[in-house]
Structure formats: structure tokens, C-alpha cells
Amino acid sequence: MSRAAHPAGPRYADVLTAGGVSAPPADLNALDPKVWPITAARDEEGQLTLGGLGVAELARRQGTPAYVLDEADWRRRARTWLAAFGSYDPQEPPVHYAGKSFLSKAVARWAAEEGLGLDVCSGGELAVALAAAFPAHRITFHGNNKTVAELGRALDAGVGRFVLDSHEEIDRLAAAAIERETTAAVMVRVTVGVEAHTHEFIATAHEDQKFGFSLAGGEAAEAVRHVLKFRAGGKTPPLELVGLHSHIGSQIFDTAGFETAAHRAVGLLAAIRDEHGLVLPELDLGGGLGIAYTSEDDPQDAFSIVAALKAIVARECFGYSLPTPQITVEPGRAISGPPGVTLYEVGTVKPLEGLRTYVSVDGGMSDNIRTALYDAAYTCVLASRTSEAEPMLARVVGKHCEAGDIVVKDAWLPADVRPGDLLAVAATGAYCRSMSSNYNHALRPPVLAVLDGAERVLVRRETEDDLLALDLG
Ligand SMILES: *Cc1c(COP(=O)(O)O)cnc(C)c1O
Numbered sequence: 001m002s003r004a005a006h007p008a009g010p011r012y013a014d015v016l017t018a019g020g021v022s023a024p025p026a027d028l029n030a031l032d033p034k035v036w037p038i039t040a041a042r043d044e045e046g047q048l049t050l051g052g053l054g055v056a057e058l059a060r061r062q063g064t065p066a067y068v069l070d071e072a073d074w075r076r077r078a079r080t081w082l083a084a085f086g087s088y089d090p091q092e093p094p095v096h097y098a099g100k101s102f103l104s105k106a107v108a109r110w111a112a113e114e115g116l117g118l119d120v121c122s123g124g125e126l127a128v129a130l131a132a133a134f135p136a137h138r139i140t141f142h143g144n145n146k147t148v149a150e151l152g153r154a155l156d157a158g159v160g161r162f163v164l165d166s167h168e169e170i171d172r173l174a175a176a177a178i179e180r181e182t183t184a185a186v187m188v189r190v191t192v193g194v195e196a197h198t199h200e201f202i203a204t205a206h207e208d209q210k211f212g213f214s215l216a217g218g219e220a221a222e223a224v225r226h227v228l229k230f231r232a233g234g235k236t237p238p239l240e241l242v243g244l245h246s247h248i249g250s251q252i253f254d255t256a257g258f259e260t261a262a263h264r265a266v267g268l269l270a271a272i273r274d275e276h277g278l279v280l281p282e283l284d285l286g287g288g289l290g291i292a293y294t295s296e297d298d299p300q301d302a303f304s305i306v307a308a309l310k311a312i313v314a315r316e317c318f319g320y321s322l323p324t325p326q327i328t329v330e331p332g333r334a335i336s337g338p339p340g341v342t343l344y345e346v347g348t349v350k351p352l353e354g355l356r357t358y359v360s361v362d363g364g365m366s367d368n369i370r371t372a373l374y375d376a377a378y379t380c381v382l383a384s385r386t387s388e389a390e391p392m393l394a395r396v397v398g399k400h401c402e403a404g405d406i407v408v409k410d411a412w413l414p415a416d417v418r419p420g421d422l423l424a425v426a427a428t429g430a431y432c433r434s435m436s437s438n439y440n441h442a443l444r445p446p447v448l449a450v451l452d453g454a455e456r457v458l459v460r461r462e463t464e465d466d467l468l469a470l471d472l473g
Pocket residue numbers: 098100101119142247249250251286287288289330331332333334430
């Protein structure tokens with residue numbers, strides 16, 4: 001897959017002007033509700049407010065750059081995804097928040113309070129979830145190379161689901177469970193030959209990727225046999241197979257790719273019933289549900305996606321005379337992305353006649369690597385004030401020693417943007433703090449939750465002492 005083909009990356013060809021840049025918005029001060037958090041507004045002075053709090057005072061108190069999370073929006077999205085499923089057993093919620101998009105102790109608590117399940121894919125994410133006392137039975141443990149120590153810790157904690165990714169792991173988890181005389185509930189991760197991003201998906205017979213067991217060539221069926229060998233293992237069988245798992249991509253805007261994935265996965269459910277006389281009760285369709293990074297993105301709402309997924313799985317199961325399994329989804333960015341905004345202060349403005357204006361901010365690729373990594377598009381506004389100046393084509397760049405240090409590749413900003421202004425970049429709640437780095441020994445920004453006119457520091461800003469604490473000299 002070429003870099004440019006990545007999801008969150010390039011905008012669609014039909015909305016681009018000849019130069020490859022979309023036309024400026026009619027009103028540069030407007031906040032498209034599709035892109036900005038639910039509480040985003042402009043006050044009488046024209047300042048952006050989030051959670052009822054002006055960004056200028058927020059920046060004065062907390063500094064910039066800063067990640068700001070609209071708690072009300074985050075919780076509302078969590079609730080909406082759950083509500084889309086109608087009734088379900090609260091001990092086995094059908095929506096698992098993908099913690100890799102952003103996880104802190106407070107966010108794990110929000111997820112717990114809203115009744116979500118939680119996906120973790122490393123010992124570190126598990127540690128954060130456990131430190132927040134997230135109910136372990138609602139945690140699913142992912143990853144293509146979980147260590148023996150991680151598996152043991154997850155078993156000791158009582159993690160609810162393990163998604164098995166390799167034959168080595170099946171043996172490792174079984175051994176760890178036998179040692180503890182416990183049973184691990186497991187799903188087999190199936191790669192179904194579907195690669196889905198935005199409006200396109202490719203269906204192939206084979207999967208050229210590190211995750212999971214390929215359906216083609218019977219690898220997934222073989223993995224199921226391997227797991228089921230442990231079914232009859234003594235008084236306490238170490239592994240209990242509860243379902244299949246499939247994850248087909250990210251920033252997906254429609255259900256066509258899921259349709260092919262479900263078709264193939266349900267085919268395997270039927271084959272398992274025929275071969276082993278076992279009807280698996282769960283089917284996890286993974287995450288990847290898209291959000292609007294710009295006004296050109298048009299994600300479907302949770303209710304229509306869930307209704308479509310349910311209909312697809314029901315139809316496929318009907319074809320095989322299988323009961324419909326419990327469907328699970330794992331949205332990460334669809335919950336945590338839109339509630340997040342990054343605030344930056346402008347440091348320099350460099351106009352290049354006939355080309356564009358480079359606007360340098362006090363952060364960059366260390367707090368948002370997605371633009372450099374995926375060619376991702378973002379929306380950016382002048383946040384500390386409004387302006388009636390003409391639109392200017394800007395490239396918002398960071399302060400790192402790297403030409404590719406771009407925050408927003410093509411941003412229409414008012415032509416009078418000047419040092420000291422605050423810029424806000426929308427939809428940065430997912431995969432920005434969680435993928436951040438200390439490149440150039442940058443100090444990672446804090447994560448601030450805003451709610452009802454007050455802010456709370458969820459993760460504090462790094463200090464030079466933090467940097468030096470690891471350096472033993
Ligand atoms: C990354 C990932 C997710 C979440 O993806 P989003 O695009 O954030 O929704 C869910 N499940 C699995 C297995 C993943 O790897």
C-alpha cells in the first residue's frame with residue numbers, strides 16, 4: 001500500500017481544486033460542527049471556547065501547546081455507540097473503546113462509567129487501565145506479539161478476552177493459564193482479505209500483513225483446531241473459544257468492506273460448527289470507523305453503522321442457518337478523535353510570494369505525527385480572535401529540525417495571522433498524544449479535560465526534569 005493511499009490521508013479527488021487544495025471556506029471564523037467538539041463556540045470577543053472555557057485564559061494558565069479534550073463530547077460519543085446497539089448485557093458491552101487511540105487513567109474511568117469495554121494492546125495500556133480500576137472482565141487484550149509476562153499479568157488481572165494472533169501465542173497463553181489453573185476466554189483473530197480505508201476497500205484472497213490468521217489456505221481454521229485442542233484439557237480447560245475477531249482498517253466511511261469481512265468470517269463460523277459441532281457466540285468486527293477531519297469528510301453516524309452491521313451479519317448467518325452471534329465493535333478514533341483539539345501559539349509567519357505562507361507553531365511532529373506519517377488532513381482555525389482578513393493559503397509547521405514537520409499541510413487562515421495568535425487544530429483527540437514523541441527533546445504537551453467552564457489536567461506537561469530523569473549520564 002502506498003503511503004498516499006492511506007486513509008486519513010489525502011482528500012478525495014473530486015473536491016480538490018486544480019492545485020490540489022480545496023477552496024477556502026466561506027467563513028474562516030466558522031466552526032463546522034462536524035469537525036469541532038460539541039461545545040466548541042466563539043464568545044462575544046470572537047475567542048474560541050471549549051467546554052465553556054476561553055482558549056486564551058486556558059493557554060495563559062496551562063501554556064501551549066496543549067491537548068484539550070471536551071469531556072462532554074467524549075462521553076456523548078461513548079453513549080451514542082452503546083445506544084446504537086439497543087439492549088445488551090452490561091457485563092459484556094458490545095462497544096470496546098480502543099485505548100491505543102488515547103488512554104489515560106481519567107479516560108479509562110470515563111469509559112468504565114459510560115459502560116464501555118476497553119481494548120488494550122500492550123502491557124503499558126493494560127497498566128493504565130488497571131491503575132484506573134477499569135473492570136478487567138470488560139478488557140480485551142490485542143497484539144500480535146504479547147509477551148509471556150504480559151499474558152501472565154493479564155490472566156492474573158482477570159482480563160475478559162484475549163485475541164489470539166499466532167500459534168506461538170496459543171501455546172503460551174494455554175501454558176500460562178494451566179500454570180494458574182484458570183481459563184482464558186479467547187477469540188481467534190482472522191484476517192479476511194479485506195483492506196478498507198475511507199470509501200474504498202480491496203478484497204484479496206491473501207493477507208500480506210503481520211496480524212492474525214489468514215482465512216485463505218485454512219490457516220484460521222487450523223488456529224481454531226489448535227485452540228480447541230485445549231478444550232478437553234483436564235478439569236480446568238485453559239482456553240475457551242468464544243468467537244472470531246476481524247479488523248479491516250481505519251478511517252472507514254461506509255460498511256461495504258465490513259460486508260465482505262462479515263461474509264467471510266461468518267463462513268468460518270459455519271465451518272467451525274460443521275467440523276466441531278460448536279456454535280461460537282461472538283463476532284468482533286473491530287474498529288476503524290471514520291471521523292470528519294475536514295468538512296469534506298462525511299462519516300455515517302453510529303446508529304446507521306450499527307444497524308447496517310447487524311443486518312449484514314444476520315443475513316449472512318441466516319444463509320448458513322446459524323444463530324446471529326453477539327456483535328462487538330472497537331471504535332477508537334470515533335470516540336476519542338473529535339473531542340480533542342490541539343492549541344498552539346504562533347511564533348513566526350513566513351510568506352512565500354505566489355506559493356504559501358509558513359506559519360510556525362510551538363509544537364509539531366512530536367505532538368502530531370499523523371500528517372508526516374499518513375499525509376493526514378486537518379482543520380485549523382485562528383482561535384484567540386476572529387478576523388475579517390482575506391483567506392491566505394498557509395502551511396502550519398512545527399518547531400522541529402525536519403522539513404517534514406508539518407501539522408496542517410493546507411490550511412486557509414486569515415491573512416493577518418501574527419505571532420502570539422493561538423491556533424486550534426481540530427480532531428486531534430486520537431493518535432496524537434498516544435503517538436507523540438520526545439523528538440528534539442520536545443516536552444510533550446499536557447492533556448486537559450474541559451467541562452462546564454473548568455479545566456482539569458489529565459496528563460501534565462513534561463518538564464526538563466522528566467527528560468533528564470531517564471538519562472543516567
Ligand atoms: C486500531 C484498532 C482499533 C481502533 O481503530 P480506530 O480506527 O481508532 O477505530 C480497533 N481494533 C483493533 C484490533 C485495532 O488494531
